Amino acid sequence: MTCCGVDMAMAQPLIQRLCIIGVGLIGGSLARALREAGEVGEVVGCGRGEDNLQAAVRLGVVDRYETNPACAVVGADVVVVAVPLGAIGPVLRTLVPHLSPTTVITDVGSAKGSVVADVERIYGMVPPNFVPGHPIAGTEQSGVEASFATLFRGRRVILTPLAETSATAHELIQRMWGLTGAEVIDMGVCHHDAVLAATSHLPHMLAYTLVDTLARLDDRAEIFRYAAGGFRDFTRIASSDPQMWHDICVANREQLLKMIALFSTDLERLAGAIRSENHAEILAIFQRAKRARDNLYLE
Amino acid sequence: MTCCGVDMAMAQPLIQRLCIIGVGLIGGSLARALREAGEVGEVVGCGRGEDNLQAAVRLGVVDRYETNPACAVVGADVVVVAVPLGAIGPVLRTLVPHLSPTTVITDVGSAKGSVVADVERIYGMVPPNFVPGHPIAGTEQSGVEASFATLFRGRRVILTPLAETSATAHELIQRMWGLTGAEVIDMGVCHHDAVLAATSHLPHMLAYTLVDTLARLDDRAEIFRYAAGGFRDFTRIASSDPQMWHDICVANREQLLKMIALFSTDLERLAGAIRSENHAEILAIFQRAKRARDNLYLE
Numbered sequence: 001m002t003c004c005g006v007d008m009a010m011a012q013p014l015i016q017r018l019c020i021i022g023v024g025l026i027g028g029s030l031a032r033a034l035r036e037a038g039e040v041g042e043v044v045g046c047g048r049g050e051d052n053l054q055a056a057v058r059l060g061v062v063d064r065y066e067t068n069p070a071c072a073v074v075g076a077d078v079v080v081v082a083v084p085l086g087a088i089g090p091v092l093r094t095l096v097p098h099l100s101p102t103t104v105i106t107d108v109g110s111a112k113g114s115v116v117a118d119v120e121r122i123y124g125m126v127p128p129n130f131v132p133g134h135p136i137a138g139t140e141q142s143g144v145e146a147s148f149a150t151l152f153r154g155r156r157v158i159l160t161p162l163a164e165t166s167a168t169a170h171e172l173i174q175r176m177w178g179l180t181g182a183e184v185i186d187m188g189v190c191h192h193d194a195v196l197a198a199t200s201h202l203p204h205m206l207a208y209t210l211v212d213t214l215a216r217l218d219d220r221a222e223i224f225r226y227a228a229g230g231f232r233d234f235t236r237i238a239s240s241d242p243q244m245w246h247d248i249c250v251a252n253r254e255q256l257l258k259m260i261a262l263f264s265t266d267l268e269r270l271a272g273a274i275r276s277e278n279h280a281e282i283l284a285i286f287q288r289a290k291r292a293r294d295n296l297y298l299e
Numbered sequence: 300m301t302c303c304g305v306d307m308a309m310a311q312p313l314i315q316r317l318c319i320i321g322v323g324l325i326g327g328s329l330a331r332a333l334r335e336a337g338e339v340g341e342v343v344g345c346g347r348g349e350d351n352l353q354a355a356v357r358l359g360v361v362d363r364y365e366t367n368p369a370c371a372v373v374g375a376d377v378v379v380v381a382v383p384l385g386a387i388g389p390v391l392r393t394l395v396p397h398l399s400p401t402t403v404i405t406d407v408g409s410a411k412g413s414v415v416a417d418v419e420r421i422y423g424m425v426p427p428n429f430v431p432g433h434p435i436a437g438t439e440q441s442g443v444e445a446s447f448a449t450l451f452r453g454r455r456v457i458l459t460p461l462a463e464t465s466a467t468a469h470e471l472i473q474r475m476w477g478l479t480g481a482e483v484i485d486m487g488v489c490h491h492d493a494v495l496a497a498t499s500h501l502p503h504m505l506a507y508t509l510v511d512t513l514a515r516l517d518d519r520a521e522i523f524r525y526a527a528g529g530f531r532d533f534t535r536i537a538s539s540d541p542q543m544w545h546d547i548c549v550a551n552r553e554q555l556l557k558m559i560a561l562f563s564t565d566l567e568r569l570a571g572a573i574r575s576e577n578h579a580e581i582l583a584i585f586q587r588a589k590r591a592r593d594n595l596y597l598e
Binding site for chain 2: 136137138139140155156158194195196198199200202203204205206207208209210211212213214215216217219220222223224226227228229230231232233234235236237238239240241242243245246249250253256257259260261262263264266267268270271274275277279282283285286287288289290291292293294296297
């Protein structure tokens with residue numbers, strides 16, 4: 001069969017068999033996007049929660065599932081490990097004996113130094129077919145029901161390939177994420193972790209702490225009753241998955257603690273300015289912040 | 300002329316002449332809402348920026364304007380002082396000799412203790428026709444162009460009447476805000492300031508400080524480039540008007556400093572848990588916060 005001179009029988013999807021370990025918001029949305037692009041043959045899901053995997057089949061996100069990662073990866077061109085950071089090491093460890101040398105592996109962890117360290121510990125090196133990755137996308141929702149094909153459209157996906165990473169594996173993962181509508185960018189491992197500590201991990205710590213501080217006040221019911229629209233937006237990320245964020249804190253501990261310390265010093269400086277009624281200092285802080293934020297989004 | 304048995308010539312609006320001092324987002328939106336409800340005769344605007352006042356006339360928010368508050372309030376049933384907190388005292392001072400004893404005055408300041416103190420200083424007492432108020436509504440936008448009639452719909456307006464406040468004046472301001480679609484609630488002055496320090500003033504300090512902390516990092520351009528959707532929501536309130544928030548900090552200093560101290564202690568506790576890899580403690584904080592936030596909005 002030919003169409004426009006192209007032999008359609010020869011048109012192969014980019015990935016013939018994709019294995020998603022952890023079919024949640026990120027893994028599920030990736031599978032949906034690749035399906036919509038028509039660039040994936042079979043999608044095999046894997047995870048611990050069989051209810052979630054059955055939902056993934058019912059929603060058409062995966063074709064079938066396995067609960068044993070060793071079985072799930074058989075014959076896969078690409079394995080995407082989309083489990084919480086703390087589970088990446090254990091998952092990879094069970095996979096090692098079962099992976100074909102041509103299978104390309106990537107992950108979606110929000111910290112990359114800890115993943116690379118896990119991989120080195122398990123494999124004794126970073127295998128050339130492992131490409132560390134991080135899609136900067138998500139909502140405060142979790143689970144395959146929350147997944148949708150356009151989650152990554154217009155977002156950024158950071159890959160942190162190492163000197164050992166094969167160009168072929170790297171290019172395949174670049175093309176895979178490109179098909180979701182994301183902008184794919186390469187970055188060093190440490191630089192990634194520093195940038196994310198500042199723009200994502202620190203804000204989550206502030207939102208969680210703020211809500212927890214208020215939730216432990218005596219008149220919390222009364223206080224929350226008068227929260228306005230700004231509070232809703234400000235605290236949305238405090239509805240994120242606690243286990244996932246626990247894992248991120250631990251994985252990116254050094255960079256995160258550095259950012260918390262910087263922030264705390266600045267908050268204490270602002271408190272000092274308010275205490276001493278240093279009008280110029282208070283105004284300067286707010287003006288710098290407003291200028292930076294307005295420049296960023298031009299809303 | 301009669302209609303449905305009601306003599307239309309007798310149907311009076313709730314407020315025959317309304318004077319809005321400070322025709323910005325709040326003052327402008329109140330005027331628009333009362334106009335839409337058909338419950339205001341003439342609206343007289345007043346403010347320092349003549350460009351803004353001309354825009355208010357052009358947009359139909361006010362019928363006419365005066366730049367001198369003494370002239371603006373002549374013959375007004377209700378005067379709404381909708382200027383930044385720091386300007387309320389000076390504005391009231393210029394008004395004193397020109398107010399008729401039947402004119403009801405209210406304000407929209409985000410802190411109430413400082414406003415009551417200003418009023419006491421100026422009048423030597425809190426006049427019975429002064430009703431302190433605070434609509435818990437707003438966006439990060441400012442100015443009359445940003446105003447809209449539905450800003451207060453479904454929001455809460457807190458009034459903090461004092462023992463001295465006349466029941467007639469109180470009821471008029473309750474009815475005025477009720478016409479905007481807001482739920483109108485009475486509260487004590489100190490309680491108002493404590494609640495708002497927690498749910499509004501503290502979050503603004505955190506958002507301003509976070510953006511300022513990041514904006515002063517060497518690789519700020521790079522860092523902001525990778526900010527995801529959560530960051531946009533989280534930092535929206537850092538685009539709020541710096542002068543307005545400077546005034547709020549100063550006006551509600553004691554309550555705000557208390558909340559900053561509580562928050563800082565809790566953030567340090569979280570940092571300590573991360574430093575020592577106290578997994579149970581980290582998880583507990585995030586779980587408590589998620590539960591409180593999910594219960595609050597049920598999104």
